Amino acid sequence: MNLQIQRALRSWPVLNWLGSYQRSWLKGDVIGGLTAAAVVIPKALAYATIAGLPVQVGLYTVLVPMAIYAVLGTSRPLSVSTTTTLAILAGSALAQVSPSADPADLLVTSATLTLLVGAILTLAGVLRLGFVASFISEPVLVGFKAGIGIVIVLDQLPKLLGLHFEKGGFFHNLLATAVNIPQASLPTVVVGVTTVLLLIGMKRYTPRVPAPLVAVAFGLAAMSLLGLGDYGVSSVGNVPTGLPVLTLPDGSLLNALWPSAVGIALMSFTETIAAGRAFARSDEPVPQPNRELVATGIANIGGAFFGAMAAGGGTTQTAVNRLAGANSQLASLVTAALALGTCLLLAPFIGLMPNATLAAVVIVYSVGLIEPAAFREILAVRRTEFLWAVVATAGVMLLGTLQGIVVAIIVSLLALAYQVSDPPVHVLGRKPGTNVFRPGSDEHPRDEVFAGLLMLRPEGRIFFANAEHISTKVQAAIVASEPKIVVFDFRSVFDLEYTALKMLDAADRRLQEHGISLWLVGMSPSVQAMVMHSQMGRAMDEQQRLFLNLEQAVAYYQALGD
Structure with missing residues (x-):
């Protein structure tokens, strides 16, 4: 019987951490979950807009995948929803398959994409392919994320300035933004720039206060009290109240979406395992790559049927969760419960939020993907690997984010081939x-x-x-x-x-x-x-x-x- 219990504990991580749960952990888990929710929920709303999806999709992504991962995942502090990288990759895939941008079509396409991502992650875990994430070297990953950060900032800048033009490639968008700056909406610019300054100031001087939540509250208050809508400041619009409805994926889209799903699955797992390992304490179990694949995969599959977008572990939100006191997966369940409460009670207020506020949140937290210090550190160690990082950045900017993943992997493999083909x-x-x-x-x-x-x-x-x-x-x-x-x-x-x-x-x-x-x-x-x-x-x-x-x-x- 004891042997059977031990096997059960190994098979179900939730039984493992519940079986060893200590009463002293409860306070830290509740505070960590509440604090993480204050950061994760506003950012998830913003990331949904990056993907071109309705903002409530961000709420559903915090609610469903996070709760499923808390039951199945092996990392105690890991906070699973969506990230800037996953959002931009999902948005790129959706734009290719559903260019009409019809909300109903986008939701079905997003559900299909998320289901595919989950299936790929789960299959990879069953086949014990956790080592695949190592195919992207650290310098190339630094370059890839920098490219993602630049693309996101350029994508969100028009919303911050109140500009409207047809989107195209990187240089098209860059030129169009520069040309249209004289037509910027001054009230929108004031809202966006003020929010940016607020976020930066709080990150520097009050790091323990959930800056995204304060920024969202500031935007809602300004919109309501000052009547900014009358001055041309656009808002998010209607956000439905209630639980997410069942969303059925469309099997006819599988063939068109699977290449994108492979790339998103790779990045989801890479970010998940990196965040899980980075914040694991020495007295905690080390995240197991193949089990993390299965847990994240099932979290995505479950989320797909309830309107969630592609999900994975986020470094920033995991850091907030851990630093606020989280000791176990219960903190993630608290965060998911807060997302549920937001769906049921606060959705109408979210609809009043200025688009410039969400754009400011996205820009401030996406800039963090661009790490000049990391580039300098790579250059100081080896010039060749610095060039690989630059190539990965250029690949994302010039070819697109999904193609950028392919470039990143190819550059990593070529780098490996170069290193082993010419040993000293x-x-x-x-x-x-x-x-x-x-x-x-x-x-x-x-x-x-x-x-x-x-x-x-x-x-x-x-x-x-x-x-x-x-x-x-x-x-x-x-x-x-x-x-x-x-x-x-x-x-x-x-x-x-x-x-x-x-x-x-x-x-x-x-x-x-x-x-x-x-x-x-x-x-x-x-x-x-x-x-x-x-x-x-x-x-x-x-x-x-x-x-x-x-x-x-x-x-x-x-x-x-x-």
Whole structure:
């Protein structure tokens, strides 16, 4: 029976955290959930407008996916609704499939897209594909998010200024915004700029106060008390009161939406696992990628039938949830309950909110995606990876957000291919008076080298894609030093592929023809097993050309000279 209970706890995370729930957690969970709701709900309303959807979709996204994830997810502080990245990706997909922007069509298309995203995430979890999120490298992800931030700011700027024009590509929108600035609505600009300044000031001077909630309250008060509608300030409009109604996806749209759904699912999982890991305490379970895929997938599937848009874990809202005191998934259930109350009681008031207020919220929190410091840090470490980040940014801006994901993945894979195809081969020397062998450099001019002995250390996996590059570097080093013996220190080589082994065998024969002996040193068990299965390896063993370490090889070489 105890074994069955343990299996149940492992299968249902909700039983796990409820079974270990402590009474002292309750206060922190309630405060964390309330505080997160004050931030998440206004932002979700704003993010729904990014996707071109009615604002109530944002409420439904806080209500349904968040509640489902709280029951199924493994991360205790993770707050799941929508994010700027997911909203812009969803909006791009919806615009391609439902260009008419009819609200009814958009809701059905959004439900279909969200269902597809959930199905892809769930299937990926069942197939244990959690490692796929690692296909986007950190520099490329930095660039991708920066591109998303720039696109969102440009998309929302006309709403902040009260401008109206037909949307197009990035440069079209940039030029149209610049050209139409003289036609900006001054009252709308005042509302938008004031909201931006309020949000920035509160983030800096009163970080514990939920700035988005205050901004929304400010916008509603200004609209009602000052009659801003009479001055041309547009509002959100009618927001239906009550629970979300059942929304059935349209199967005929699956073929058109699945490519977009794959990209959105990838970003949803990437953001979810990153946020979950970032805010997990040392005494808490580490989020499990494959279970997170299933939990987030089912949250999206459930949300799809109740009007929610694509959802995932958000870094900002998770940070607010954790810092406000959240100790378990109960905090997310409190946030979802607040969203439910808003649906039932506060929807009419939301309809009075100025569009400029929502645009200001989106812009302030989207600018955070653009991290110049991260670009500088990457540039300081490696210029090549900085270029990858820039390419990812340009891909999003010039090709679109969905295509930008493809660019990001391709750039990451090309970056990986570049790194593994051209590994370094170090010429080694020995630190005087020690047994430390290190790459030669101008910083260590006194390191010992041994006449007639060339010590080389390749790094990484040696296989068909990089064996030729390594061979070229080795040949250049041999020509430069004219040794009698070449030693390969393989302690930094974790794998030797068959093609590379055959090239090593050929190199051994060529060197012997020129009177040069090849020695192998410091092989790992797997590499040594590979070598010893070959005729070359057996011959080397018989001829005493295999050594455990460089110190042993050098001692043997010096003994030969004596």
